[in-house]
Every structure is written in C-alpha cells, then in structure tokens.
Amino acid sequence: MFxxxxxxLADDIILKIKKLDVNLKFMHVCGTHQDTLIKHGxxxxxxxxxxxxxxxxGCPVCVTTPKEIEEILLLARSGKTVATxxxxxxxxxxxxxxxxxxxxxxxIKTVYGIEDAVSIAQNNKDKEVIFMAVGxxxxxxxxxxxxxxxxxxxxxxxxxxxxxxxxxxxxxEMGEIKIDGLIEPGHVSTIIGTTPYEFLSKDYxxxxxxxxxxxxxxxxxxxxxxxxxTKGEATVKNEYYRAVNKDGNIKAKDALKxxxxxxxKKWRGFPVIxxxxxxxxxxxxxYDARKKYEDIxxxxxxxxxxxxxxxxxxxxxxxxxxxxxxxxxxxxxxxxSPVGPCMVSIEGSCNIEYRYATKN
Amino acid sequence: MCLAIPGKIIDIDKNxxxxxxxxxxxxxxxxxxxxxxxxxxDYVLVHAGFAIQVLDEKEAKETLNIFREMLSDKEDS
Numbered sequence: 001m002f003x004x005x006x007x008x009l010a011d012d013i014i015l016k017i018k019k020l021d022v023n024l025k026f027m028h029v030c031g032t033h034q035d036t037l038i039k040h041g042x043x044x045x046x047x048x049x050x051x052x053x054x055x056x057x058g059c060p061v062c063v064t065t066p067k068e069i070e071e072i073l074l075l076a077r078s079g080k081t082v083a084t085x086x087x088x089x090x091x092x093x094x095x096x097x098x099x100x101x102x103x104x105x106x107x108i109k110t111v112y113g114i115e116d117a118v119s120i121a122q123n124n125k126d127k128e129v130i131f132m133a134v135g136x137x138x139x140x141x142x143x144x145x146x147x148x149x150x151x152x153x154x155x156x157x158x159x160x161x162x163x164x165x166x167x168x169x170x171x172x173e174m175g176e177i178k179i180d181g182l183i184e185p186g187h188v189s190t191i192i193g194t195t196p197y198e199f200l201s202k203d204y205x206x207x208x209x210x211x212x213x214x215x216x217x218x219x220x221x222x223x224x225x226x227x228x229x230t231k232g233e234a235t236v237k238n239e240y241y242r243a244v245n246k247d248g249n250i251k252a253k254d255a256l257k258x259x260x261x262x263x264x265k266k267w268r269g270f271p272v273i274x275x276x277x278x279x280x281x282x283x284x285x286x287y288d289a290r291k292k293y294e295d296i297x298x299x300x301x302x303x304x305x306x307x308x309x310x311x312x313x314x315x316x317x318x319x320x321x322x323x324x325x326x327x328x329x330x331x332x333x334x335x336x337s338p339v340g341p342c343m344v345s346i347e348g349s350c351n352i353e354y355r356y357a358t359k360n
Numbered sequence: 361m362c363l364a365i366p367g368k369i370i371d372i373d374k375n376x377x378x379x380x381x382x383x384x385x386x387x388x389x390x391x392x393x394x395x396x397x398x399x400x401x402d403y404v405l406v407h408a409g410f411a412i413q414v415l416d417e418k419e420a421k422e423t424l425n426i427f428r429e430m431l432s433d434k435e436d437s
Contacts, residue, residue, distance in 0.1 A: 004424060006427075009424065009428060009431070030362060032362060032363050060362075114408065115392060135362070136362060138407055138412060139362070139407065141412065142392075142395075142409065142410045145394055145395060145410065185362060187363070187405065187412065188362060190364070190412055190413035216424075216427065223431070224430075241419055242415055242419045242423055243413050243415055249413050251396065251397070252395045252412065347362075
C-alpha cells in the first residue's frame with residue numbers, strides 16, 4: 001500500500017548528493033528510520049557520499065530510565081497486574097526485568113495498545129491493572145483518549161510519555177556532537193505537525209526535514225538537508241506530506257492538552273530535560289499510578305539507579321558512539337541476553353545493528 | 361514504538377469510535393478512530409490500535425512524481 005519504489009530515482013538522488021562533495025553529519029530520532037537505513041544499506045551508501053546519519057534519543061523504550069523500570073517492577077512485585085508493550089517487558093532493571101519476574105509468577109501481560117490493557121481491567125475487576133505508558137507524541141494521544149473516557153477504577157497508568165522537540169533542543173545545547181541537519185520523525189509529526197520544530201532552525205540555524213519511512217523517503221530527506229546546507233538555508237521542510245501537515249492532528253493534540261501538561265523529566269543517558277514530559281493533570285490523577293500507589297513506590301522516591309555496568313546506551317542515545325563501538329556489543333550484550341535497552345527494543349540502534357549485521 | 365501501518369477504512373460503527381480497516385492481503389482489524397475524522401474508503405495510519413492520521417491518497421499516489429519534480433527543480437535552479 002503506497003510503497004515507493006523507483007531505482008532510477010534513487011540512483012539520481014545519490015548522484016546529485018555525490019556531486020556536491022559534502023562531509024555532513026545528520027541525526028534522526030526514530031527507530032523506524034534507523035531500521036530503514038540499516039535494512040536497506042542506506043547508511044553505508046550515504047556514508048560513501050559523505051553523509052553520516054546517526055540515531056539520537058529516538059526510541060521510547062530506550063530513553064525510559066532505570067528508575068522507571070524499578071517503579072514498574074516494584075508495582076508488579078506488590079501484586080498488581082502490569083500490562084505494557086512487548087519491548088518494555090525485556091528491559092533489564094537493576095537485577096530483573098518484567099519478563100524474569102513473570103517467570104516467578106507475577107502477573108505481566110504483553111499488549112498491543114492501551115485499549116487491550118483497559119479490557120484486562122474491565123474483565124478482571126478483582127485485580128488492579130497498571131499500564132506502563134511509554135511513547136512519544138505518536139503514542140500519548142492513545143493514552144489521553146482512554147483517560148478521557150472514564151476507564152474502570154481498577155485501571156491506572158505508570159506514565160512515561162515524553163516529548164521529542166525538547167529533547168532535540170537539549171542534544172543541540174549539550175554541544176557534544178556535530179549536527180548539520182535533523183531528520184524529524186514522521187509519525188510523531190503526524191500528531192504535532194511541522195510547526196513545533198521551527199524554533200530549532202531559527203535559534204540554532206539547523207536545517208530540518210520531516211521524513212517518511214520508505215528508503216526513497218530517507219534518500220530524499222538526505223538530499224533535502226544537503227541542498228539546504230549548500231544553499232545556506234535552515235528551515236523545516238516536509239518530505240512526508242502524504243501524512244504530515246503543518247498543524248498536525250488537531251483532535252489528537254486537543255486530547256493531549258486536556259490530559260497532560262509539560263513537566264521536567266530525566267531521560268536515560270541525559271540529565272533532566274526541561275518541559276520534556278507529559279505529566280498527567282490533577283483532574284485525571286486517579287489514573288496516575290505514581291499517585292495511586294505512592295505508598296508502595298515510597299522506597300524509590302529519592303533513589304537514583306545507575307546504568308547497567310559497562311552499558312553505553314547513554315552514549316549511543318546521545319549519538320556519541322555507534323552501537324558497534326560499545327565493548328559489550330555482540331559479546332556480553334545480545335538481543336537474547338541484553339544488558340541495556342538499546343539491544344532490547346526493535347527500535348533500539350544496537351538491536352537493529354545486531355539483527356541486520358548477523359543477517360547480511 | 362512509533363511504527364504506524366496504513367490501512368483502508370471499510371466500515372465505521374454508529375458512534376464513529378471504532379472502524380474496521382483492511383491492511384491489504386485480507387488482513388482486517390478493528391481499530392479506534394476517535395482521534396481522526398474518517399469516512400469509508402479513507403486510508404489511515406494505524407498505531408497501537410488507533411488511527412492517528414488520515415493519509416492523503418492523491419498525494420501518496422503522486423509522491424514519486426513530486427519527488428522527481430523536486431529533483432529536477434533543484435537542478436534548474
């Protein structure tokens with residue numbers, strides 16, 4: 001359905017980029033972009049044209065902090081039913097993961113989306129069901145939509161929703177790496193539109209392009225950024241206009257506005273990023289597991305949890321190193337025995353690198 | 361996580377909260393359409409059981425031509 005295939009066009013784009021003889025470094029923040037780049041060999045193809053594209057903090061499971069993992073583990077151990085996305089279940093905490101405590105008999109369910117978790121609560125009124133809500137602006141409207149419709153009182157969420165633009169600002173301001181252009185996530189942008197990225201081009205003179213997920217989308221994105229740079233421009237272009245417009249999805253944005261308000265939040269590998277979280281408004285606090293189970297979570301309140309020993313996920317998420325540069329990659333850390341979340345999630349750059357490196 | 365799959369709306373329930381989508385090759389699923397305004401025949405992007413955006417079918421079909429035009433425009437300028 002709507003697949004974009006045209007080898008000649010792809011060759012033309014590559015030729016055009018090659019002619020410009022550039023040496024550029026772009027960042028994207030989306031696991032699906034990374035998957036397309038590695039799966040189709042675009043990453044190495046573009047490298048030969050002088051363009052390196054790295055993945056920043058663009059995997060919701062990966063940026064979820066060790067403390068959030070400990071919170072959900074503690075809630076599960078206290079007898080609550082925990083439902084969440086498949087990737088989240090395998091992320092290791094300090095000593096266990098949701099998957100490993102499931103084997104001990106705790107009630108952990110893998111769901112496709114939040115409505116499945118609500119159904120579990122509706123069908124099991126004697127159980128307290130907690131949905132671990134991870135995800136960026138793409139996923140948060142599904143949570144907002146459910147909270148607006150009075151889900152059952154035995155349902156709550158451990159809210160881990162985060163916002164992409166503040167994280168982009170943070171990574172630019174940290175100044176640890178060269179970023180010549182940003183490839184913005186297509187599906188986050190279906191919700192927020194293109195406007196929320198504009199300040200990054202204005203304030204930091206960084207060219208941007210919102211991109212889709214076909215190989216041709218990403219080649220076009222690389223060309224659009226290169227073209228802007230060679231012309232000395234810095235604006236937000238939209239390559240994924242078949243799904244993304246300037247204003248985004250108004251209904252979804254209204255739902256987000258009703259349920260959430262911005263808050264400061266830590267991301268894995270990052271310090272606290274200002275206004276980067278979607279906090280549940282007090283009107284919906286009955287569904288906020290952190291409020292509902294404050295007593296259970298009390299022992300974790302002022303505690304911080306370190307990254308797993310030797311894990312370089314933080315540096316991978318800040319774009320400082322490539323997955324293969326982590327000493328644990330493919331040795332101690334593999335998808336079936338992950339040390340850090342970037343090897344767990346199918347959107348994590350380590351997992352993607354490992355999967356295709358072993359297949360190719 | 362942010363993966364979204366295109367599907368075609370084939371039936372919408374009375375209160376317009378749910379719809380059946382066809383993902384092609386016979387795969388049909390019930391999804392929540394409360395975050396979008398859709399009619400039967402529209403294409404939507406589906407994420408975690410919800411339609412998150414309506415696809416512009418005309419632009420989607422024209423994408424390759426528009427890409428070609430963009431490339432040739434750049435060459436002329």
